[in-house]
Amino acid sequence: MRKWVKRSILGLLFVAVLAAGLGYWLFRGTPSWYRPAALTPEQRTAAAESAEKKVRDTYRFAAQLQANEQRQIYAASRAGGASTQSTTTATPAADAFTTAFSEDELNAFFQKWSTVHRWDTHYGPYLSDPAVVLRDGKLILAGTMKELGAVASVHFRPGVTTEGRLSLQLAGVHAGRLPMPSGLWEKHRQTLRASLRGKLPAWQQNAHISPSGVANAAAIQAAMGRMMLDVLDDRPGETMLFLPMDPLDDGAVPVRLRDVTVANREVTLSVESLTPKERAALLQRIRTPDTVTASGG
DSSP states (O other): OHHHHHHHHHHHHHHHHHHHHHHHHHHHSOOTTOOTTOSOHHHHHHHHHHHHHHHHHHHHHHHHHHHHHHHHHHHHHHTTOOOOGGGTSOOOGGGOEEEEEEHHHHHHHHHHHHHHHTTHHHHTTTEEEEEEEEETTEEEEEEEETTTTEEEEEEEEEEEOTTSOEEEEEEEEEETTEEOOHHHHHHHHHHHHHHHHHHHHHHHHHOOBOTTSOBOHHHHHHHHHHHHHHHHTTOOBOOEEEEESOTTOOOEEEEEEEEEEEETTEEEEEEEOOOHHHHHHHHHHHHSOOHHHHHTO
């Protein structure tokens, strides 16, 4: 009897040690999809330039729609029609523009902008080697968390709801190859929420969109801050993107996101420009305090 008990205890200890070793290996292990330094400098430069060209193409499309709209208004006024309906209705669905960004293009684009704007001074104390990964309908944001000593990743399933709202559904948070217990990242979530809520009023107060349709840095920060709060609270938000024109310029053009899909290591975006009235309404929403966001619920 004693020998059986002794063997059982030894067996349980062996299983516990094996499980602990496996868990540690999975926790400290690097996921196979995480490869932030896969490109050569030449490849990274080419990928960044390709991404920037696609952004410029998208902006030119939006600018052309706005120019067409102004010509229609001018033609209507010359013809004696006082209607300004084209400034108050949404852009026709047929005018949507679709483009796709590869995983390498997104990472190269981020790395270039991070260097120009010194974003690393903000995330550097906490995170190294950040990367965007596109897999199986998911958008994954990953990096090595210095506090954990392991690769941390946040997995989203992006999409546009039937109500036309942007959904970035949180599909999981992982440390290494393991799901991360909520207790480990909840404090980071609350810290980020508190930081955003503290900065949001100043961004909203200084937000501006020019008559030509260019949003200033404060408007972009306020809109993106509210989007991040929506993500943290797992609720749909604005289907708006801001398309920058120059890494040295803080301004960007707001456009509506009509659809987003992730497949074959690419994210495909379909966007459309906004009418002047829609831009004014967007600015008003950006500036309006969000009672849900403010309450944190």
